[in-house]
Amino acid sequence: MRRKDREVTDTTEIAAILQAAHVIHLGIQTPDYPYVVPTNYGFEFVDQQLFIYLHGAPVGRKHDLIARYPKVGFEIDDGGHLMTSTNGDPSKNSFAYRSIIGTGNAELVTDLAAKQHALQTILVHETGHAWPNIKEHDVEYVGVIKITVNQYSAKAHYDPK
Numbered sequence: 261m262r263r264k265d266r267e268v269t270d271t272t273e274i275a276a277i278l279q280a281a282h283v284i285h286l287g288i289q290t291p292d293y294p295y296v297v298p299t300n301y302g303f304e305f306v307d308q309q310l311f312i313y314l315h316g317a318p319v320g321r322k323h324d325l326i327a328r329y330p331k332v333g334f335e336i337d338d339g340g341h342l343m344t345s346t347n348g349d350p351s352k353n354s355f356a357y358r359s360i361i362g363t364g365n366a367e368l369v370t371d372l373a374a375k376q377h378a379l380q381t382i383l384v385h386e387t388g389h390a391w392p393n394i395k396e397h398d399v400e401y402v403g404v405i406k407i408t409v410n411q412y413s414a415k416a417h418y419d420p421k
Contacts, residue, residue: 268358268414271305277358277414278303280338282386284312288322288366289329297322301336302382310409312364313378318403323368326405332366334407335359343419356419362412369404372396378404 284301287294302313340357383391
């Protein structure tokens with residue numbers, strides 16, 4: 261990382277970035293060009309290991325590519341905001357942000373209990389609470405992807421205000 265002064269290594273702050281953001285940009289290999297898709301996600305740390313869960317259709321391009329090319333890249337950020345210059349000098353404008361980039365191995369989850377766990381993790385992240393009444397038919401139908409993250413780095417540029 262070029263800007264070591266912006267590197268985030270504290271796991272509490274990394275978890276806060278993951279919690280504050282709601283969209284992951286997933287990069288998947290193709291035979292020709294990378295395929296990047298934004299989607300919602302859920303996450304958990306298990307014994308310092310980061311897992312990210314995605315959901316979607318049980319068929320389609322994302323599903324097919326992950327089955328063929330499970331090594332993925334990702335980017336997550338909190339949206340950030342512009343920090344405008346207070347003295348009118350446009351070269352002093354900057355941008356406040358917190359972000360995480362990384363790589364991992366994606367797998368298509370088929371086990372119903374594992375899919376239920378992943379969906380609950382996503383729902384808790386997106387809504388703030390568990391949803392105990394997910395219908396079994398819905399769990400069977402939905403496509404679930406689990407990313408076992410093998411490397412990531414976090415970076416932040418804070419607004420001094």
